[in-house]
Amino acid sequence: MGMKESQQHEIVIENISYPVFAAIINYLYSGEFSFGAGTEGQEMTLDCLFEFLRVSDEYLLEDVKLKCENYLIDILNEENFVQILEMAELYNASRLQYYCNWYERKNFDAKSEMED
DSSP states (O other), X not given: OOOGGGGOSOOOOOSOOHHHHHHHHHHHHHSOOOTTTTOTTOOOOHHHHHHHHHHHHHTTOHHHHHHHHHHHHHHOXXXXXXXXXXXXXXXXXXXXXXXXXXXXXXXXXXXHHHHO
């Protein structure tokens, strides 16, 4: 009988935007990943990066997850620190968590020492 998807003309994949889906499909077919694939003319927002992180964790796409972690490490700052740390913990991004912990010790502990 086969899978139900083989009988349908349309397959619905929920909880993934088109730009993220397009980049993931491009990666699966070509082996090459780019955040820009399918996002032309769109700004790479934190929400979009978090969606890449979620999808790569959910579908066990470790190469994509690592690239996403590296990108988030590059843009980490005091304003987005809490949000990025929460997403790292939520999506088991251990390298990103480790970097966030280091960043916190380096930046926030130094600030509190200066204030004392």
